[in-house]
Amino acid sequence: MLRCTDNSIYTGITTDLERRMDEHFAQGEKCAKYTKRHKAKKLEAAWSSEDRKLASKLEYYIKHLPKNEKEDIIKHNKNITVLSEKLDIASYKRIRLKR
Incomplete structure (x- = not known):
């Protein structure tokens, strides 16, 4: 998830x-x-995942979240538990950011 200069979020x-x-x-x-x-x-x-199929699923569901839920994931360092009804969130590991 990237923050853009207009405060939008790209996934x-x-x-x-x-x-x-x-x-x-x-x-x-x-x-x-x-x-x-x-x-x-x-x-x-x-986040990292085992394969492209899993990554694409996560991308799809994040892109369809309302902005306030994306902000919660970012600001409160929450994992993707908001998506647990749609995804097996154990398949994803949050990456510590270096940038």
């Missing part, structure tokens, strides 16, 4: 978090269309 998946962050922050041709229009400023939260 996506990647196999290489550091590389993808560099792409978003550089705003080159490999950044997402969203972060090209809404400049990324900070990595707020990230």
